[in-house]
């Protein structure tokens with residue numbers, strides 16, 4: 001892993017904030033230039049938060065089985081994606097590999113960091129194209145110059161926007177093929193029945209798995225993402241992240257949600273039930289050509305005319321995501337599985353569209 005790091009990150013002397021210098025309990029805190037007055041209450045808003053989110057990570061270990069020593073929290077998993085680019089990719093020199101169609105932010109964050117993007121598209125039925133991937137990786141390795149190289153490979157599983165998860169065998173195969181860092185983004189993992197790539201961490205030290213509390217745990221606004229990786233990689237992340245990247249209100253919300261794990265699991269069962277119903281009902285409509293199977297909380301749906309349908313639904317106050325410009329997603333909408341009422345509204349609007 002060390003040889004993949006940017007030199008400036010490997011040599012970084014991290015900033016040490018007040019809450020790093022003293023970690024015990026004290027009566028009087030005059031070390032961080034905070035305001036002793038709390039005008040808001042309940043969330044310790046006047047005090048800087050725990051930089052290492054210790055309580056939340058302990059709860060994450062307890063409830064999600066992700067070992068405390070191997071986790072680091074980000075301001076959403078988006079921050080963690082950006083941190084990976086900043087740690088490993090030399091701007092203007094190194095590259096990352098994407099398998100489109102996939103989560104659009106990987107490319108945007110790469111562009112922001114001036115990191116090149118290579119692509120090996122998924123097959124039209126959204127499987128990993130192993131012959132092309134192997135050929136690409138072989139050629140990239142052979143043609144490396146001292147200037148830069150492929151550093152990161154992103155696998156999104158379940159994949160946004162196609163909704164399918166990749167098997168552990170396939171992810172393992174990618175980890176074996178690639179001599180850089182493989183990143184498996186499991187933002188939608190909870191909705192899938194496929195096993196997590198976390199079980200591969202022991203055998204593949206150059207693997208990073210990302211999770212989030214934004215989806216199944218219903219905390220999109222709290223911005224809590226989780227990186228799971230070797231202690232060595234976690235130490236690098238810790239050295240370069242913003243000192244107070246997760247505010248106390250968000251840490252408290254995360255703790256509260258993790259305490260409500262039973263309710264969250266019930267909610268997850270409801271979403272899965274609605275996913276089955278919505279998928280079945282969508283497939284019956286004549287404006288729907290194909291509903292791609294989903295391991296996530298959304299469907300990719302091929303329709304007769306995605307642009308027309310998108311505007312038709314928007315005019316009726318129903319917003320879906322038009323993905324028709326993405327690779328292999330011609331005339332496709334991405335539709336989140338909502339509440340039963342929301343899904344009924346969507347289905348009624350689509351049925352009315354068919355009649356006009």
Ligand code: PMP
Nearest residue numbers: 076077078103160187212214225
């Ligand atoms: N990964 C994927 C695949 C996503 O779809 C999203 C958000 N839609 C994220 C990561 C970012 O999630 P967050 O920053 O809320 O954790």
